[in-house]
Amino acid sequence: MKGKFEDKLAKLAFGELNSDEAARLEREVQSDPEALRTLSMYKDMRSGLRSLSDIPEDQFSKERLRDAILTQGLKPVPTRPVSNRTWLWMPAAACALGFALMYGQGMFRHSAGPKLVINSDQAGLHSTIKSPIEFDPKPTDGSKLVAVNTPKPSASLTKDMLPKVDPDEVDPRILVSVPINDDSYDPDLGKMPENGPSAPSGTLASIEHKPAATSVPIVLIDQDTDQQTGACKATEVGSSSNVLVGG
Amino acid sequence: MGYDASLSGRMELDTDVALVKKARDGDFRAFEQLFDRHRNLVYRFAYQMTSRRDDAEDIVQEAFVRAYQNLHRYRDEAKFTTWLLRIVTNLCTDQARMSQRRLALEQQEAAGALDWMTSGDVEDPVKNLEEDRRKVVLRKALNALPMHHKSVIILRDIEEREYPDMASILGCTVGGAKLRVLRARRALKERIAPLLGEDR
Numbered sequence: 286m287k288g289k290f291e292d293k294l295a296k297l298a299f300g301e302l303n304s305d306e307a308a309r310l311e312r313e314v315q316s317d318p319e320a321l322r323t324l325s326m327y328k329d330m331r332s333g334l335r336s337l338s339d340i341p342e343d344q345f346s347k348e349r350l351r352d353a354i355l356t357q358g359l360k361p362v363p364t365r366p367v368s369n370r371t372w373l374w375m376p377a378a379a380c381a382l383g384f385a386l387m388y389g390q391g392m393f394r395h396s397a398g399p400k401l402v403i404n405s406d407q408a409g410l411h412s413t414i415k416s417p418i419e420f421d422p423k424p425t426d427g428s429k430l431v432a433v434n435t436p437k438p439s440a441s442l443t444k445d446m447l448p449k450v451d452p453d454e455v456d457p458r459i460l461v462s463v464p465i466n467d468d469s470y471d472p473d474l475g476k477m478p479e480n481g482p483s484a485p486s487g488t489l490a491s492i493e494h495k496p497a498a499t500s501v502p503i504v505l506i507d508q509d510t511d512q513q514t515g516a517c518k519a520t521e522v523g524s525s526s527n528v529l530v531g532g
Numbered sequence: 533m534g535y536d537a538s539l540s541g542r543m544e545l546d547t548d549v550a551l552v553k554k555a556r557d558g559d560f561r562a563f564e565q566l567f568d569r570h571r572n573l574v575y576r577f578a579y580q581m582t583s584r585r586d587d588a589e590d591i592v593q594e595a596f597v598r599a600y601q602n603l604h605r606y607r608d609e610a611k612f613t614t615w616l617l618r619i620v621t622n623l624c625t626d627q628a629r630m631s632q633r634r635l636a637l638e639q640q641e642a643a644g645a646l647d648w649m650t651s652g653d654v655e656d657p658v659k660n661l662e663e664d665r666r667k668v669v670l671r672k673a674l675n676a677l678p679m680h681h682k683s684v685i686i687l688r689d690i691e692e693r694e695y696p697d698m699a700s701i702l703g704c705t706v707g708g709a710k711l712r713v714l715r716a717r718r719a720l721k722e723r724i725a726p727l728l729g730e731d732r
Binding site for chain 1: 560564567568571572575576579580585588589592593594596597600663666667670671674685689690691714717718720721724725
């Protein structure tokens, strides 16, 4: 028996054909014993399945359900999906990382800035100066210190930036090679007046003007350009003693 | 006028969807109402699938626990009973995989004996004996079917679910559900034909 015909017989037995189709198929089946037997089997199957619907009563209680839910500690999950908010931390973390990198690079550049050398004969005393002196820190490659000769005279040291020195422990031969922003300071002599009003607490009793850090050559870059090359003029000086820092 | 409005509002609140919303908000009594409404439906289907009352009750419990746990996943456009029966179908499939051997060996004898003792018409024992034998044969053939055939036979021919409901429960189209029913009936007929054909 073909599958489609058998499916029609099953539909007929289970009452899933309309009345016209059912009547036509029943007439057709009367002359086909095999189809008649198949139809009878499907009808028996249908009635048998219906009889299987009788089942014993359950003994389930609400208390059992409540206990089952409470035992497992279950709570209904909130309706609002949480997964959408989980993506918010990613851009925030990216921003924080970006800030951290930029700030870290800035700190690194400052730490690689120029050095103000306060020199003594016995031991070098190094102090890092960040902003007041207009050194360009980029070209420093360990062997050359490049100073840009800008016309702005404002950048200079103030007295507060100088290291405080105990007068009792000071070496009388300490050299200072940078000017300070004080009218009482004479850059030609490199001396502070003995009773100067703005002298720092650690007043240097004897200051001798000597070149400092001669081992590091200094290149002065002017803003005027060379007519042949078009680049800025640069002059390498032998020491930093004749460089006027701050204009 | 006011009475009609309050009555319609009350009916609206009593729908499954409203109860589900309340249960989502933590109202356990609303969930208990859902349980009272549909426990018999779930139990009937579970019993037909497992043929054991204790197994069916375990499945009812697990089904409602899972439903409570996953209330946020229920979409309001589907009927709650459809969603619930889908959970039960999956649970029955899992349970059948775990205890297939036990069901095949032990339960059939017990079910047959139970049917023999508890059902039937006392006035015609010969007729009852024949009917009981047919039931046992049919139950045995049904339990021997693969789960995908068994579930559609139970849904359609025992529990008499409509095809659109079946499609939602089985996760297929209405046409697909009809096709599955036809295949399952044919498979069941092939299994019971040799058993019932002996006395023809």
